[in-house]
Amino acid sequence: MLENIINNMKGQLTGELQSKFNLEPDKADKSVDLAKENLMEEMKQRASSGDFGGIMDVLKGQKGATQSAGINNVIQKYVGDLTAKLGIPESIAKQVAPFVITFIMDKFSSKVASEGMGQSEIVGSLLSGGIKDSVTKGLGGKLGGLFK
Secondary structure: OHHHHHHHHHHHHHHHHHHHHOOOHHHHHHHHHHHHHHHHHHHHHHHHHOOOHHHHHHHOOOOOHHHOHHHHHHHHHHHHHHHHHHOOOHHHHHHHHHHHHHHHHHHHHHHHHHHOOOHHHHHHHHHOOHHHHHHHHHHHHHOOOOOO
């Protein structure tokens, strides 16, 4: 679900990055892709470890995106990726990262609120495919195919 939200707003966000931060179209596009990777990775890791409360507070509107340790972790990693992978100067990356991640989290939060989703539905959507499949397939192989 988060991936769909990001894909649906990618054009808008890319345009914002070009106008607000003077990023070239290619770098703006790749910046959104990096944000998606960083955010999905952090959310899946937190969902699978059961440490999802802080992110849920953001999604429920109880905290701003930058008030969550998990989201701040994403922002810091994203700053590093913007500079290392895209060659964006650190001073600009430190402005771009919180803007993009907050933008995405606001859209995700709106979707969660409009659909009245709870933590189990959100975690389920994050774990569908990817981690869920690898966990059950890995255990299935070790436990004689019990999960197949």
